[in-house]
Amino acid sequence: MIDSIDSKSASFESTHKNETAVMTPSNLESITLLTARNLGKRYGHQIALQNVNLEIQRGQFVALVGMSGGGKSTLLRLIAGLETPTTGELDFNVERPIIRVMFQNDRLLPWLDVMANVTFRRHQADVQTRAAKLLTLVGLSDFASRYPAELSGGQKQRVALARALMAEPQLLLLDEPLGALDALTRRKMQDLILQVCREQNLTTILVTHDVEEAARMSDRIIVMKQQTNLYEAAGFDRRDPATVGIVADRVLREIMDEADQKQTRSTNED
Numbered sequence: 087m088i089d090s091i092d093s094k095s096a097s098f099e100s101t102h103k104n105e106t107a108v109m110t111p112s113n114l115e116s117i118t119l120l121t122a123r124n125l126g127k128r129y130g131h132q133i134a135l136q137n138v139n140l141e142i143q144r145g146q147f148v149a150l151v152g153m154s155g156g157g158k159s160t161l162l163r164l165i166a167g168l169e170t171p172t173t174g175e176l177d178f179n180v181e182r183p184i185i186r187v188m189f190q191n192d193r194l195l196p197w198l199d200v201m202a203n204v205t206f207r208r209h210q211a212d213v214q215t216r217a218a219k220l221l222t223l224v225g226l227s228d229f230a231s232r233y234p235a236e237l238s239g240g241q242k243q244r245v246a247l248a249r250a251l252m253a254e255p256q257l258l259l260l261d262e263p264l265g266a267l268d269a270l271t272r273r274k275m276q277d278l279i280l281q282v283c284r285e286q287n288l289t290t291i292l293v294t295h296d297v298e299e300a301a302r303m304s305d306r307i308i309v310m311k312q313q314t315n316l317y318e319a320a321g322f323d324r325r326d327p328a329t330v331g332i333v334a335d336r337v338l339r340e341i342m343d344e345a346d347q348k349q350t351r352s353t354n355e356d
């Protein structure tokens with residue numbers, strides 16, 4: 087278990103094992119957007135999430151990583167309001183922010199063209215102008231009248247991003263949105279999402295299986311572990327490729343440790 091490592095520009099914070107601990111990243115910004123306290127979710131007898139304590143600051147880009155079945159998507163769905171917690175609470179600063187979610191499946195409507203997908207259910211006077219601006223931002227200004235079936239996977243995800251941005255969200259939740267893309271398109275989409283999030287000062291939570299993607303894109307990486315054991319890497323310089331490699335390696339080792347411990351726990355239970 088890594089407690090605290092400082093290399094040139096990377097620092098790793100210790101894991102909280104205390105059930106009531108609230109994580110505080112080293113690059114803390116001043117305004118808290120959301121706080122989870124002892125958050126838990128159960129499906130029948132299945133515990134999907136337990137005692138999660140977490141603060142996310144406005145403008146942060148946070149990655150959630152961890153073993154399969156560790157509760158990442160559940161946490162994202164609770165934050166999105168798509169599910170209700172079984173225990174604990176989730177507080178948003180002031181009022182509930184506008185939240186949009188992007189999934190691996192682009193969820194575009196196949197019978198609508200790109201422009202109509204982006205403007206779907208939007209009725210403001212300037213909706214076409216805003217949609218056109220967003221399509222330019224995501225590099226699809228020439229594709230407004232194409233249908234989803236006529237687009238590549240990366241182009242569809244760019245439409246999905248433009249559609250999410252139409253709502254002017256304060257919080258963008260990304261549930262493995264780039265998982266189905268090839269490496270080059272994926273890298274380009276990472277850069278685009280980062281650029282958009284920075285420009286719009288969006289708070290973003292990304293669920294990903296790709297630790298390098300997490301390290302390249304985020305200010306903080308949270309490794310979801312059994313119950314309250316959340317390991318956090320924060321304060322590293324993601325513009326430095328060497329640092330990204332070190333962070334990704336550390337995070338992967340944390341996930342592998344967790345997998346070993348889980349195996350030991352289940353062997354002991356048998």
Ligand SMILES: Nc1ncnc2c1ncn2[C@@H]1O[C@H](COP(=O)(O)OP(=O)(O)OP(=O)(O)O)[C@@H](O)[C@H]1O
Nearest residue numbers: 129132133134152153154155156157158159160161
């Ligand atoms: N609707 C549901 N009904 C029953 N169990 C569920 C449901 N959704 C999730 N679970 C269980 O809760 C646990 C956490 O699932 P979750 O999808 O949040 O994990 P994850 O970390 O996102 O996994 P992955 O990386 O494989 O997508 C798993 O054991 C899963 O089987």
